[in-house]
Amino acid sequence: MSLVGKIERINGSLVVSQFEGEPKMGDLIEVGNLKLMGEIVRLSNEIAYIQCYEATSGLKPGEPVLDTGMPLMAELGPGLMGAIVDGIERSETDLWELTGPFVSRGTNISPLNRDKKWIFEAKVNVGDRVSGGDIIGTIQETASFEHRIMIPPGQSGVIKSINSGEYSVTEIIGELETDSGIINLTLMQRWAVRRPRPIRERLPLNQPLMTGQRVVDTFFPVAKGGAAAIPGGFxxxxxxxxxxxxxxxxxxxxxxVGCGERGNEMADVVAHFPEISDPRSGRKLIERTIIVANVSNMPVSAREASIYMGITLGEYYRDMGYDVVVLADSTSRWAEALRDISGRLEEIPAEAGFPAYLADRIAEIYERAGRVQTLGTDERLGSLTLIGAVSPPGSDFSEPVTTNTLRFIGTFWALDSELAYRRHFPAINWLRSFTRYMGVASEWWSAQDREWEEMRAKALSLLEEASQIEETARIIGEKALPDEQRLVLLMAEMFREGFLVQNSFHEVDTYCEAEKQAKLLKIMIEFYNTVNPLIRKGIPIEKVRELKIVKTLMRLKENRGVEPINSARLEIQYETDELAKEYEVK
Ligand SMILES: Nc1ncnc2c1ncn2[C@@H]1O[C@H](COP(=O)(O)OP(=O)(O)OP(=O)(O)O)[C@@H](O)[C@H]1O
Ligand SMILES: [Mg+2]
Known part of the structure; x- marks a missing residue:
């Protein structure tokens, strides 16, 4: 560690220092006697501007500033699964144990536990030639997760020694003979969080990420390895x-990744998340989850780093050959941190006070999503799907964070305050949302049902048509509309209630499997196709509305499995036949 200089002045989370030596942009800095962590965000005329990750109160001019010579790095290795870490990867639980809920500043603990031993099973032999990304062994980190130990990117050589056994993350598990000498192999590697981890090749997206949420999967799917944004007001x-x-x-x-402003918001997630059971394994979801969140008393600037930390962790597991989803809640807080620091640097503000490079930074973040062939010789595939919440002030989607995010994502779930107010959840507006992954999704869904694409289009067009008819209905009243139009309104209501609304707290409906989604969509369309001719033949809409099946269809989603959907089909036939007979139209 080399001396950089002395604190000249302090402006909030920004510390200005004169320097000697040659610090670099992005270098991690220890600031003041408290040894607070920070990062160089600007260098000019022998002055370093350091963004501090912790509250700077109590720092004084003249205190020393030390350059670690390295950027902010993530420590990558076993021990993170199930952890809750802050934006600079300190375990929140360890911090609490060490200092209590009000984490004292300058508590610099190692991200990965140095004492814990892991059972490592070697998968390569002495004499094997390996290079960056190759898997040299595995650890069963949690019951739900196999950790694959890889050669770090950029290294290559011949395995000189390797031994299965019990190791801590810093103990030597083997040696690699490289062109420039022998390197010790450990269970741990490091990576600079602001740099994407290298891959062999980016691959086209070829599959939707299924979420069990109907409005998402059926109407606005995101691809595995794609990017999505979910903007919405309070x-x-x-x-x-x-x-x-x-x-x-x-x-x-x-x-x-929780970049939440309010500590208690994240505290809530942190308190409840560990109890959530994992539908995949029947165990706990936390066994294959990492939470990056600041539940302690860190300033805004620390939140700026969280998102990069989260993505870097995600890339590390992607590189093992896994499908990873990174969720950021919310990127607006991250952008506000960026604005805060830019303001303190006295940069010329652009729209709404955000720096002019806001768009570039948002692009850099979303570009790290992808489906890839990883480094390593075994042709492993992995994906990182990135989903960011956006909280536009006053629900105004024309503000810069929302509009710039829109440019770089493939799926946009527009939350709607009006729908939320009416307790239509998920409050995703089906007219304002979009997906650019329809090609990928259609192919996948068509394997479930050949008519899927057509049915989806029909449903969306009925919903769109209904919203126009509603405009007219507001003026002349629904009863004055022709029955064909009133049928469209009825269909829209049935789609809303019976398909789009999905209560995440409902025992059954919290999740809807693909087959059930496709069958629900299909039976709604079938109902429309059956009654539409009847209406055209003069059967009054009221009669159709009174059919028992209408209520049944709207509640089908609450039943387990698809059997009730199959029997509802017979009911449609029976009831409409009866109705037709009554009016002698068949
Ligand atoms: N799918 C859903 N099913 C049932 N209720 C829901 C659903 N989505 C949201 N809600 C209801 O809306 C409330 C607010 O949701 P949530 O906390 O996710 O909003 P938010 O957009 O994250 O708010 P904030 O801006 O405060 O972060 C929830 O507490 C819940 O009652
Ligand atoms: Mg929230």
């Missing part, structure tokens, strides 16, 4: 939706 359901995805998505690993 209380519209961002956190609940992300939690549902973390619980039900067909992914191996979940990384939950």
């Amino acid at each position: 209380g519209t359901g961002k956190t609940v939706t992300l939690q549902q995805i973390s619980k039900w998505a067909d992914a191996d690993i979940i990384i939950l």
Whole structure:
């Protein structure tokens, strides 16, 4: 560690220091006698501007500033699964144990536990030639998760020694003979969080990420390895939706990044998450989840790092060959941290006070999503799906964080305060949301049902048509509309109640498997196709509305499995035949 200089002045989380030597942008700095952690965010005229991760009160001009010579790194290795770490990867539980709920500043603990021993099973032999990304052994880290120990990117050589056994993360498990000498192998590696981890090749997306949430999977799917944003005002359901995805998505690993402003918001997640059971394994979801969150008293600037930390962890598991989902709640807090630090640097503000490079930073984040062939010689595939909540002030989607995010994502779930107010949940507006992954999704869904694409399009067009008819109905009253239009309104109501609304607290309906989604969609369309001709032949809409099957269809989602959907089909036939007979139209 080399001396950089002395504190000149302090402005909130920004510390300005004169320096000697040659510090670099992004270098991790120890600030003041308290040894607070920070990062160089600007260098000019022999002055370093350091963004501090902890509250700077009590620091004084003249105190020393030390350069670690390295950027903010993530420690990667066994011991993270199930952990709750802050934006600089300190375990929140360890911090609490050490200092209590009000974490004292300058508590610099190692991210990975140095004492814990892991049972390592070697998968390569002495004499094997290996390079970056190759798996050299495994550890059963939790019952739900096999940790694959890889050669770090950039290294290659011949295995000189390797032994299965019990090791801590820093103990030597073997040696690698490289061109430039012998390197010790350990269970741990490091990676600079702001740099994407290297891959062999980016692959086209080829599968939707199934979440068991109908409005998502059927109408606005995200691809595995894709990116999605969920903007919404206060209380519209961002956190609940992300939690549902973390619980039900067909992914191996979940990384939950909480950039929340209010400490208690995250504290709530942290308190409840460990109790959530994992539908995949029947065990606890936390066994394959990492939470990156600041529940302690860290300033805004620390939150800026959390998202990069979360993505880097995600990339590490992707590189093992897993499907990873990284959920960030919410990226607006991250952007606000960026704005805060930019303001203190006295940079020229652009729109809404955000720095001009906001768009670039958002792009950099979402570009780290992808489906890839990983490094390593065994042709492993992995994916990282990135989903970010956005909290636009006053639910105004034209603000810069929302609009810039829109440019770089493939799926947009527009939360709607009006729907949330009416307790239509998930409050995802079906007219304002979109997906660019329809090609990928259609192919997958068509294997479930050949007519899927057509049915989805029909449902959406009925919903759209209904919203236009509603406009007219508001003026002239629904009763004055022609019955064909009133049927469209009825269908929209049935789609809303029977399909789009999905209560995440309902025992059965919290999750809807793909087969059930496809069958629900199909039976709604079949109902429409059956009654539409009857209406055209003059049977009054009231009569159709009174059919028992209408109520049944709206509640089918609450039944387990697809059997009740099959029997509802017979009911449709029976009831409409009866109705037709009554009016002698068949
Ligand atoms: N799918 C859902 N099913 C049932 N209730 C829901 C659903 N989504 C949201 N809610 C209800 O809406 C409330 C607010 O949701 P949530 O906390 O996710 O909003 P938020 O957008 O994260 O709010 P904030 O802006 O405060 O972070 C929940 O407590 C719950 O009652
Ligand atoms: Mg929330």
